[in-house]
Amino acid sequence: MFTQVKHSITMKQHLIGLFFLCTLLLSSTAELRAQIIVDESLTAQEVVETILLGEGVEIFNITYSGDLDQIGSFDANNSNILIPEGMIMATGSCSNVIGPNDSGSSTTGGGNFQVNDPDLDQLSTFNTNDAAVLEFDFIPTGDSINFNYSFGSDEYNEYVCGSVNDAFGFFLSGPGINGAYSNNAINLAVIPNTNGTPVTINSVNNGNVGSAGSANNCAQVDPNWMNNTAYYVDNENNGDANATQLDGFTVVLVAEAAVQCGQTYHIKIAIADAGDTAFDSSVFIEGGSFSSNAFDITATASISGNQIFGGDTTVVESCNDAVFQVVRPFADIADTLDVTISGTATNGVDYETIDPEVIMEVGEFSYEIPLIVIPDAEVEGPETVTIEYMYVNLCGDSVLRSATLIIADFEPTQLQYDNPVGICNGEAILEVETIGGYGPFDFLWSTGDTDTLAVNVIETDDPGAAQITVTDVCGNEQTATITYTMPPELVIYGEQTDSPLCPGDATVLEAGISTGVGPFTYDWSSGGDGTTETVNFDASQIVTLTVTDACGIQDSFDVEVEYPVWDPITGNDPEVCLGIQGDLNLTGGVGEADFAGNWVGQYEFYTWQYSNYDASGNPQDSAFALVDDVLDSLATFIGPSGNFQAGLTQGDMEIYVIDQCGAEGTFNVSVIACDTEIPNVFSPNGDSMNDFFRIPGIEGFPNSKLEIYNRWGNVIYQSNDYGGGWDGRINNEPVADGTYYYILRRSDGENFHGGLTITRQRR
Structure with a gap:
């Protein structure tokens, strides 16, 4: 080819x-x-x-x-x-x-x-x-x-x-x-x-x-x-x-x-x-x-010549040092180079001061710049040290050479192990695992100089203990003592650690050991083999946990996994007047009862929004959208429980109610123009009850005119498009309690008049 x-x-x-x-x-x-x-x-x-x-x-x-x-x-x-x-x-x-x-x-x-x-x-x-x-x-x-x-x-x-x-x-x-x-x-x-x-x-x-x-x-x-x-x-x-x-x-x-x-x-x-x-x-x-042949700068971090730590470029505090090496293609003359030192670490603070002046003698092709880290107790995260130099090669081109080392905080080694360990069939198997730290690790057990692996098999029928010393590549030691004994009866338990909201949600099961000697193996009937198990069920059921100890003895425990059962979403199909608040009276689905025993659901309200109508008035596009996001919606919902405010446009709207678990209910809201009902009294005393002269049904008659007269026949309030918002004030000053006279000229041509009492007395 x-x-x-x-x-x-x-x-x-x-x-x-x-x-x-x-x-x-x-x-x-x-x-x-x-x-x-x-x-x-x-x-x-x-x-x-x-x-x-x-x-x-x-x-x-x-x-x-x-x-x-x-x-x-x-x-x-x-x-x-x-x-x-x-x-x-x-x-x-x-x-x-x-x-x-x-x-x-x-x-x-x-x-x-x-x-x-x-x-x-x-x-x-x-x-x-x-x-x-x-x-x-x-x-x-x-x-x-x-x-x-x-x-x-x-x-x-x-x-x-x-x-x-x-x-x-x-x-x-x-x-x-x-x-x-x-x-x-x-x-x-x-x-x-x-x-x-x-x-x-x-x-x-x-x-x-x-x-x-x-x-x-x-x-x-x-x-x-x-x-x-x-x-x-x-x-x-x-x-x-x-x-x-x-x-x-x-x-x-x-x-x-x-x-x-x-x-x-x-x-x-x-x-x-x-x-x-x-x-x-x-x-x-x-x-x-x-x-x-070319000028170069390299960086290496090692212990006894062995590469460690992230591709040989990481220096760990209290562990290893590193070196930058400047290499030049010729060594027939003495030369002084001025290198640039940068990075997030501070020269002279995070590491011993590096002189930017590099002097290379005749015959010297390379020059080493040591990076000696100054240990501290602060957790600073990775910091960098970069050395760079601009040189002109034999072709006359300017070339930038650089190398970077990373200074990392020291991370101590943690040991993970089962303790105590059971003696089974004349053997105690002791095992230690390193968490964090810097390998490779050396292991030495107190049971003998030749016991140098992470796993130590002790042949015995008698209880005892052994100490393990783990040394990381930096020379730091961690020790642990593991006892071994004849295993007691294995007794286990399991539990559900959280409460799922919906059927199908994930829930976590956790295994526990009351008595027994490990190491243990775990087997959940749902398929897992760890100390915890995550399941997703559509309904409550039982999961069986089986644990086997180091000697092959087993114990089982049934964990009752509980999921909530929510009632179907039900409600009514309300018919409300223009501009009036209504309620779907919803029950069921995800929610809870309030202090008065009324169901408060957690719902979202959707409807179909149509657009791009053709010449015949048929919509060409549609989208399933939140009711409150729909332009010219007939209603706006107040909170998540089903209360809504009707708009000023008549019509029917199909409402899709969906709870947090995806359960659905479909309802119809009809917004109609109602006849006006004119009250003869209101109490603008600030108690949030009947504080305004509201005329139910007036929303269906825009541009209706209202005039209020006092007992001497003087007009004290008037509006050419009354919507029900008079609070009993004139020029922001409250009128006196008493009887007044109103004339309502409704926009459909009908006129109404009568007495209107204002009283601020609290009951």
């Missing part, structure tokens, strides 16, 4: 670390022994951009020819391959490198069948097959390019000096390069301190002719081939479970070349079978090592 992409990258992507961390964690649970991890799912573009690429290089025009399983990524931290992680290419499937070394010559299939590479043909002097070829262009920001690699093969050792040896090469072409390969390329995969001798099975090996080889074949590559054993690791018949399947591989070698800053170069990384298509070979290239 053949793929091509164009992309520009100037620094190594952080994805590499995330990928390797995830795959490492996944693999650690898959098998007890550790091994190399290979991922063949990545594309060539992903391999180059997220795995291979380092600092000081811009890449583009990535192409790849070969089968998908001939290129990928690897994590060798748990194997004997000397490069910890990076990219891999192989003549067959990359997964062939996964050990153990249980085959003298291994082939897993795969390979770009019958496809050769002319440069590998020339390098090996044999016809090649199954070629995998990765190519891309790059622009360096320094005057050199380099990367670290190791070559391994299953053709070791029996085919040393043979005629079917696999071949690989790193072919560099571009300005100032004049070699013997395509496009005047040179091969960077050469033995150190030689005149360009290529690294092959016949040039780097154990110094002995293989059973299928001839010394002439090795001498054809390098007359001194038997003297290169320092670059070879013999892995044949390696019984270590961590060992790779490959029968031999090289030490870590460096591919390097001088380049011109800012110019475009091309590199081809190729590997293929030679002379046949059998027995696989692989080349490992260290992740992030394809780089050009």
Whole structure:
């Protein structure tokens, strides 16, 4: 297959670390022994951009020819391959490198069948097959390019000096390069301190002719081939479970070349079978090592050289210190750098003062700036320290380099364990679990120096106790004493911890132990296996809890799970006058009775709202909406219990009442124009009872006129659109108690008159 992409990258992507961390964690649970991890799912573009690429290089025009399983990524931290992680290419499937070394010559299939590479043909002097070829262009920001690699093969050792040896090469072409390969390329995969001798099975090996080889074949590559054993690791018949399947591989070698800053170069990384298509070979290239010499700042936090805490960048108070490292590409002159120190942590307060002046002497390529945290008792949350420096590279570009460390508050380790523990069948199983803190943890039981695991099995029939000391990676200790005894009778209980409002709501059940010795296992008939169980039922029912103690003794308890039963929502279909308050008189559903015994429900009121009417007056759109949100609604509800205020428009409205549990009731409200009923007395004394001269039914007759006369025939109040709001005042001054005379000229043409008494006497 053949793929091509164009992309520009100037620094190594952080994805590499995330990928390797995830795959490492996944693999650690898959098998007890550790091994190399290979991922063949990545594309060539992903391999180059997220795995291979380092600092000081811009890449583009990535192409790849070969089968998908001939290129990928690897994590060798748990194997004997000397490069910890990076990219891999192989003549067959990359997964062939996964050990153990249980085959003298291994082939897993795969390979770009019958496809050769002319440069590998020339390098090996044999016809090649199954070629995998990765190519891309790059622009360096320094005057050199380099990367670290190791070559391994299953053709070791029996085919040393043979005629079917696999071949690989790193072919560099571009300005100032004049070699013997395509496009005047040179091969960077050469033995150190030689005149360009290529690294092959016949040039780097154990110094002995293989059973299928001839010394002439090795001498054809390098007359001194038997003297290169320092670059070879013999892995044949390696019984270590961590060992790779490959029968031999090289030490870590460096591919390097001088380049011109800012110019475009091309590199081809190729590997293929030679002379046949059998027995696989692989080349490992260290992740992030394809780089050009450049200035850099790094940060690391570790204890005894072991990475800890959030990707090796977290410093914990009272635990570990850290260091920033400034790296420069040249060391031929003394130089003073002024770095910038920033972050949320305060220099000289949260950590010992860091001098921003960095002095680098002649011959000094790197300079370490220690970060020494000052412990305190305050809970401050994560704080950052960043060091950055702007430099001009060999191409004349200004480049900002920075690194950040995180200061975290110390979190003590807590121990979780069952106490006491029962003696069962002559054994007491003591187990402790760490909560929080910083691992890895060391465990030491008082029962013996060899008892160093989190689980301690004590063979005994007699009660006793053991002390456990847990030491975190910071050296802090936590201790606990666990007793073990013959188990008493197991007695359990269970209870419902809350009261659900509605059928179907979640409710939590909790298990309890009255007597018994753990550890315990829990089994709820509803399906759970923890100390608590969350259930969702539509009605009350019984859940059975069964608990088993450490000796296999069981006890059961029935938990009555209660759910409320609400009555159906009922009410009436009221007919009310315009502008008058009404009530649906609702009962049932979610609610409660008030102090007078009246039902107060918790309801919401909905109706259908229609819009977008056509020429015939038929609505084209509708929406189910809250009554109070509907434009021109005939009624507005007052609170959640069903009281409402009728509007000033006649009509019928269908009301959908829904309670908090989703129960529904449907009712009809009719708003009508009623005849007026004119009272002959009102008492505006501020007691909120009959304080206004209200005329029931007047809302149905807008623009009605009202006049109030005193006993001498003088008009004291008048309105051309009376709605019932006179409070017995004139110019905000109350009129005297007594008898007055009204004339109501209703807007339908009818007139009414009569006496009106105002009295403020309270009864």
